[in-house]
Amino acid sequence: METQTITKSQEIKQITERISGSEAIVRCLIEEGVDIIYGYPGGAIMPVYDELFKFQDKIHHVLTRHEQGATHAAQGYARISGKVGVAIATSGPGATNLITGIADAQIDSTPMVCITGQVASHLLGSDAFQETDIIGISSPITKWNCQVTKAEDIPSVIAKAFYIAKSGRPGPVLIDITKDAQFSHFDFSYEKCTKVRSYNPIPKTDIQTVEEAAKLINQAKKPMIVWGQGVILSKAEKQLKAVVEKAGIPAAWTILGASAIPTSHPLNVGMVGMHGNYAPNILTNQCDVLIAIGMRFDDRVTGSLNTYAKQAKIIHFEIDPAEVDKNVKTDIAVLGDAKASLEMLLPLLKENSHSDWHQKFKDLYAIEYEKVIKHDLYPTKEGLTMGEVLKEINLQSNGNAAIVTDVGQHQMIACRYADFNITKSNITSGGLGTMGFGLPAAIGAKMAAPDREVVSISGDGGYQMTIQELGTIFQQKAAVKIVVLNNDFLGMVRQWQQLFFEKRYASTEMVNPNFVAIAEGYYIKGKKVTKREELAPAVAEMMASKDAYFLEVCVEKEDNVFPMIPSGASVSDIRLE
């Protein structure tokens, strides 16, 4: 008996140690498998930075040049790896600077944990130096948030944060930790969180709904799939491909679903939405069964809801019950994880080819090719097009690059024309449309996947919103390939001004700096291309570079992105010119 008791107490001694709250924070991150975090130090988070200094062999802290950059880098890290991205900042302005990235992660379902320092608990509510109510501010844009004022709560709260961020439909979580909680000591032990009583991350799939879906799909003459990021988040790429191939269903994707099935797949019929492909948009209003998988019928996808797929039966595979019937009324909702649901669906499907129906997509593609694609990719005019830059990148990367984009015309062109052979290769700000996302997100993506070619594509507008992160690229030696498609305009806004505001170009013309000189200021090799014959060699030089490389391509100033569904119009009113 005596010996047993001793052994037991020794065991306890091994698993609990008396450490500070700040050390606990770092140890919790290590326990969660975190190896890289992005952040910026400041007063209220300094105890944590002191511990990061001690644990730098285990966790690599990346000093970004702005806290917004830290969140986007964490997002890029998460989106390419499927792991939780971590950003860390001090209280007050440090915390508020995280907000844009958090909002972006919330609307694009990106798993991210943000840790902010906070003034000491006795100062809360006193308008202390660098105090801000970050819990109040971040509530509507976080999946969950929590303020910690006692060191002993740190392990359980961080464990819960990681569990919530990555489970079910992922999202950002913010943990705000007061400085006194960081300083005080407690008995540390860590246990991963595996469930939360009030939280059901994956609703149970009702087999009957899967059977009903299968029946409808098997009877369909003109079925069409629209898949979204849910497929990537649930790692259901293989299952989706199997369903598409077995039932012979043309499959289109939302912007965030891009790359789940390779671009070259014969049943991949392109992107839906405002600047998506002609065929899948037009045929949305001709299909008889529309199968939505892990997507949320965003207004940029549907256009006017009054005229969206009214003729079709709608099947919605969805993990988030709040998305069902939110925008589009479904006939059959299959709740649950996409991977599991598609696995249940596959054996119930009949083999089919729907070749006549598929031919319709090909015919409409031919029209789009003649009217738009040909001119984008093989222009005959003097000025360079954004499309031909993408074509060159495709060619020289064999479609294996991860494309990280910013927001605007270049983003639409990149998503339309990039070749994606590998999943998780399109990292972009979809729902929030955050200009400035691209460059820092590319840093996170490159650091998470150092073996992959990561090409950041931005416009001259968005690039300058987070251009300071060139400093991070330089300091971290992150071999990001940076492409700026420069038209000296805020191109997408200018396009709308041209089409809907009678060419009143209010504040969209940009007088730009010497971008190459700025890159070179950060010791990043750069080149500017203005002529077509310079493009291929410059892209080749960029791709061959072992280090970061900056490439500015001066493109036609007033090119527009087509096709286009004007805001509020029907998908079938898509314009080719």
Add this chain to the structure above:
Amino acid sequence: MNTEEQLYTVSIYTENNIGLLNRISAIFQRRHINIESLNTSPSEIEGVSRFTIVVYMDEVGMKKIIGQIDKQVEVIKAFYHTEEETIYQVSGLFKIKSDLLFEERQIQNIIKESNARIVTVNKDFFVLEKSGKREELKDLYEKLSVFGIMQYTRSGRIAVTKDEMKISKMLQAFNNN
């Protein structure tokens, strides 16, 4: 589904969390939906809170809102019910000058007829409490306001449903998992 706007009673079982009220009210605020009344209290389950919110809207919108509320990590379960599906009450307090109790004989009749209860009396004022439907309180208010009311306040609606909520079963299932 009912497309007409009507009063719905929203019942939300939650973990007791400081920030949750903020999150829940933001769901309504973001969609420009006015909260007619809001009450929070403990529920029949120890450690579980219950929000009772009354809103005026159509059922399609109501369902979407319930989805958004249910999605909050610390919400155990959210329900919505029509007037017919709930038993509900509000409570009102009326502070009135004591002199009136003796000078205006009619006040005593009003108190008796309305089944209101005198909570306290002192030489300056007395306090009446009345529970019931909102209309009953409004009626009493109108009768008393003729004489002058020093202070009046009405609580948010509290409601129980005719149907079973099954929250205990849900929590039990979780514990057994």
